[in-house]
Amino acid sequence: MELILLSGGSGKRLWPLSNDSRSKQFLKVLPNNSNEELQSMVQRVWEQLEQTNLSASTVIATSKSQVDMIQNQLGNQVPLIIEPERRDTFPAIALAATYLYSVKGTNLEEVMAVLPVDPYVETSFFEKIKELELALNESNAELALIGAVPTYPSSKYGYIVPNSDTSQQYFQVKNFKEKPSEIEAELLLKDNALWNCGVFAFKLDYIISLLQQKDLPVDYFRLLEQYKELEKISFDYAVVEKTKNIIALPYNGTWKDLGTWNTLTEEMGSQIIGKGIVCEESKNTHLVNELDIPITVIGVKDAIISASPDGILVSDKLSSPKIKEILNGFEQRPMYEERRWGWYKVLDHTKFDEGNEVLTKRIGVNAGSNLSYQKHFARSEVWTIIKGEGHFALDDKIRHVKPGDVLIIPVESNHGIKAITDMEFIEVQTGSQLIEEDIVRIFMTWEEVEEHCKLSVGK
Structure with a gap:
C-alpha cells in the first residue's frame, strides 16, 4: 500500500501563530513522548508512521511554500510531491497518483491511501489504515474510508452514514452529511453515523482511469505542465460524491481535528508556552508567546492569548474560530518563517x-x-x-x-x-x-x- 499525506492550507483559525507560510500542522505546541521538547502535528504524525512501519511507503504532497518548513521539521530525506500552486485536494491527489504510476512504477492494482497530514490520533489509527487494503480487496468497493466513532454530537465535523451494521470490520456507505446542526448530529448518532476522518483509499487504477476519462495526462511531468489549468475542486466533490460503491471502516479511538484554538489548547503540552505568567485564578486560559517580551494574564478565564511576530490575539476560547472571518481580506507578509x-x-x-x-x-x-x-x-x-x-x-x-x-x-x-x-x-x-x-x-x-x-x- 502506498500512502500520500496531504499538507496544505494556511490555518488562519490559529492566527497569529499560523500564516500563509506556516500552517497549523507546523506549530510546535504538542507534548512529545520521547523528550521534553514540544512537537508539531506533522512531526507527531510522521513519528506514528515510523512506529507502525508505514513511513517507508509514504510521500507528502505539498505546495512549494511549505517545502522548507517540512524539511526543517522532518529532514531533507522525506519524499515530497510538490504542487506548482495550490489547487485543492483533487488536483493534489491526481498529481500524486500520476507520480506513483509514471515515475515510481507502482502497479495499477496497488492500493493508494490518502490522509491529511495533521490528524490528532492514537497510533492505533495507523494500524486501522493498514486494514484498508484487505477491506478493498475483499469487498471489491471502489473507495474505502475511515470513520471515527463519535463521542458527542458535534456540528464541526462531517458524518459518514452507514447502510448496514457498523459492528463489522467494514460497512457500505449510504450517504454523507457535512457539518450538521447539533440536533441533526444527535439523530445521526442514533443511526450509528461516524465522523469522517478525511481518509480515502482506492486502487491506483481507479484514479488513473478517471484521469483518462477526463482526458487528463497520466504522466506526472505532463500533468505538472498542465497543473495551473486544472479545476480547483475537492476530492469529495470530484470523486467521492459521484462514487456508488463505497465502504467505511469504523475506528473506535481518539480522533480530533485541532483546527481551532479551542480544540488545540485541549491537547497542548503546557498552559504556558514562551515568556509569561498565567495567574491561578485564570482558569482554563492558555498563553502562547513567541515574542521576547513577557505577557502576564490576571483574572481572565477560558481564554487564549497568543502572540507572535505576526500579531497578538486575545479571545474567549469559544469565540476564537471567528478569527478566520475577521481576518478575511487582511493581508501582510509573514513575519516569521521556518526554512530548511x-x-x-x-x-x-x-x-x-x-x-x-x-x-x-x-x-x-x-x-x-x-x-x-x-x-x-x-x-x-x-x-x-x-x-x-x-x-x-x-x-x-x-x-x-x-x-x-x-x-x-x-x-x-x-x-x-x-x-x-x-x-x-x-x-x-x-x-x-x-x-x-x-x-x-x-x-x-x-x-x-x-x-x-x-x-x-x-x-
Whole structure:
C-alpha cells in the first residue's frame, strides 16, 4: 500500500501563530513522548508512521511554500510531491497518483491511501489504515474510508452514514452529511453515523482511469505542465460524491481535528508556552508567546492569548474560530518563517515616502546548514553576526566569521553563509522593492560554493 499525506492550507483559525507560510500542522505546541521538547502535528504524525512501519511507503504532497518548513521539521530525506500552486485536494491527489504510476512504477492494482497530514490520533489509527487494503480487496468497493466513532454530537465535523451494521470490520456507505446542526448530529448518532476522518483509499487504477476519462495526462511531468489549468475542486466533490460503491471502516479511538484554538489548547503540552505568567485564578486560559517580551494574564478565564511576530490575539476560547472571518481580506507578509536551514523573524519594516524601504530580520542558521549562494537585484544587505561561527562567501571569496563581524553585501553581489555552530545574525535590507522573490539562487549546497570559489581563485 502506498500512502500520500496531504499538507496544505494556511490555518488562519490559529492566527497569529499560523500564516500563509506556516500552517497549523507546523506549530510546535504538542507534548512529545520521547523528550521534553514540544512537537508539531506533522512531526507527531510522521513519528506514528515510523512506529507502525508505514513511513517507508509514504510521500507528502505539498505546495512549494511549505517545502522548507517540512524539511526543517522532518529532514531533507522525506519524499515530497510538490504542487506548482495550490489547487485543492483533487488536483493534489491526481498529481500524486500520476507520480506513483509514471515515475515510481507502482502497479495499477496497488492500493493508494490518502490522509491529511495533521490528524490528532492514537497510533492505533495507523494500524486501522493498514486494514484498508484487505477491506478493498475483499469487498471489491471502489473507495474505502475511515470513520471515527463519535463521542458527542458535534456540528464541526462531517458524518459518514452507514447502510448496514457498523459492528463489522467494514460497512457500505449510504450517504454523507457535512457539518450538521447539533440536533441533526444527535439523530445521526442514533443511526450509528461516524465522523469522517478525511481518509480515502482506492486502487491506483481507479484514479488513473478517471484521469483518462477526463482526458487528463497520466504522466506526472505532463500533468505538472498542465497543473495551473486544472479545476480547483475537492476530492469529495470530484470523486467521492459521484462514487456508488463505497465502504467505511469504523475506528473506535481518539480522533480530533485541532483546527481551532479551542480544540488545540485541549491537547497542548503546557498552559504556558514562551515568556509569561498565567495567574491561578485564570482558569482554563492558555498563553502562547513567541515574542521576547513577557505577557502576564490576571483574572481572565477560558481564554487564549497568543502572540507572535505576526500579531497578538486575545479571545474567549469559544469565540476564537471567528478569527478566520475577521481576518478575511487582511493581508501582510509573514513575519516569521521556518526554512530548511533554520528560521527568521521580521523585526521591522519601514517604507519611506521617496520609495525606499528598510527591512530588518533576525536570522537563525542551524549548525551544519547553509543559505544558498545567491544575489539580489533590488536591495543591498548588511549582516551583523550576533551568535555562533561560520563561513561567509562574498563574490567568490570565503572567510571565517564570528560574533561582532559586520558583513556588507552590495546589490547584485553573490553571497552565502554556512554555520559551523548554531548562528544568528541581524540582516538589514535596503532597497526599492524588498520582496522574497528578488533572489537568484546560484548554488544550493556549500560543497558547490567551495568548489566554485576554488576555481575562481585559480583563474
